[in-house]
Amino acid sequence: MANVILADAELIPRASISQVVLDWATGTDENDFELTIEDQTAPAISRGWYFWLDGSDVGGRIIDRRVTVSAGQSTTTWIGQSWTGMLAAKILQPDANQDYLTVSGKLPDVVRGLLKRIGLDAVFTVDSSDMSTVSNWVFQNPRYVDAYTGLRSLLASCGRRLDFQAADNKIHLDITPIRTITNAIDSDLVDFKAETKHRVTNHLIGLGSQELKDRLVSHWYADAAGNVSQTQTLTGVDEVCEIYDYTSADAATLKSETQKRLQEEQIGGTVDVTLTDSAGDGLRVDDKVTASDHASGMSVTATITKRIVKIESGIMTSTFEVGQGIMKETESGR
Structure with a gap:
């Protein structure tokens, strides 16, 4: 039985x-809760x-x-x-007269500084021995970002x-390497439905500010394995080209944004994944899970x-939701 601490x-x-x-x-959306206290010995609590x-x-x-009042009975939720919702309710923004908010240093020190910046250093205690560092990491797309999204992006750049x-x-806040659970997962624990899609865009033309012959243009290419660079390897009938209009x-x-957009399109198809409680034990948001079907x-x-x-x-009970999966095929499955 789970005991809930009221503070x-x-x-x-x-x-x-x-x-x-x-x-x-907790995660990409929601980041909230509803709590109904049914224990008659609980103290009177209030907002905050x-x-x-x-x-x-x-x-x-x-x-x-x-x-809620029903049949004369009152229930308070x-x-x-x-x-994470507390972080999401704060905005990381540039200092006055600065184009961007830029951070450098060891990740624990950077996170402590950002928590102090948004006024949550009295709630969260950064307790991490992680020695990963960032140098001139810029919050730029977007420049104004909620603290939860911004911190996730910052840490993900270091695999954390x-x-x-x-x-x-x-309330301890640790910085932890992203886990990928793989060989321990079998088809009894992970259900998935996958549909291949090989005709994804592999040449993206980014169009920026200015007009006509002066308009900024950026070409990015993906190879057969989904790797993105500015070198084209798929041409002729294999080239799939698209415009990315970013006028400002x-x-x-x-x-950077054209590269990012093309990378996001290299998913190889559509995937729905369902995790059981056994597979999800110990997993947290931003961890990864890999499953394989040997038959296909x-x-x-x-x-x-x-x-x-x-x-x-x-x-x-715990349940998990996953984002769009990345799919791979072996030659035998083609």
Whole structure:
């Protein structure tokens, strides 16, 4: 049975209860929760309080409530932001008179500085020994970005992700290498449906600012394996060309965004992936899972985009959602 810690606005624990109904989510969207307290011994709580499950990433800050009255019975549901929702409610932006927000240094120090910048350093304690560094990393596309999305992008550039854990009455934020779960996954744990698509764009022409002969142009190419560069290898009947219209882009932005857009199109098809609880154990948002079907020679790698935790009748369950998978085929499966 999961015990829920209730803490006041200063993060000081006030009670540990088990009779709750919880619907909590973290990831690409939602990043919120609904908590109904059914324990009659629970203290009176209010907006601004926190809750968490010790030793896990499940928790957040209460910001609102919903009261439902039915057959003379009143039920209060507390609504709030998960830890990632608190980050998503803040914006990383350039300093005054600066084009971009730029950061450098060891990742733990950079994250501490960004948390202080958005006023959440009193909530989250960065507790990481990761020695990865960034040099002049620029928040540029977009320039104004919510802190959760910005931090995910920053850490992903180093193969890292955020990892939250409530312990010792603190909310620890660790920087952890992105995991790829592969050989341990078999068809009993991962269901997927994959459809190949080889006629994806492999030549993208980015069109930026200015007009006519002065208009900025950036050409990017993908090879048969989906690798993107400015060298063309697929020509003639194998070339699939497309225009990327970005009329406000300067030369540097046009170059980077055209490359990024073409890379996003190299998915090789459409993929739906379903994880069981057994396969998802220990996975977090931005981790990856790979599954293979030996009969067809098809292999799928998908990124975890959302984690949903529910508690009802004392039982906790976790489910996962994944983004668009990347698919590969062996020659035998063609």
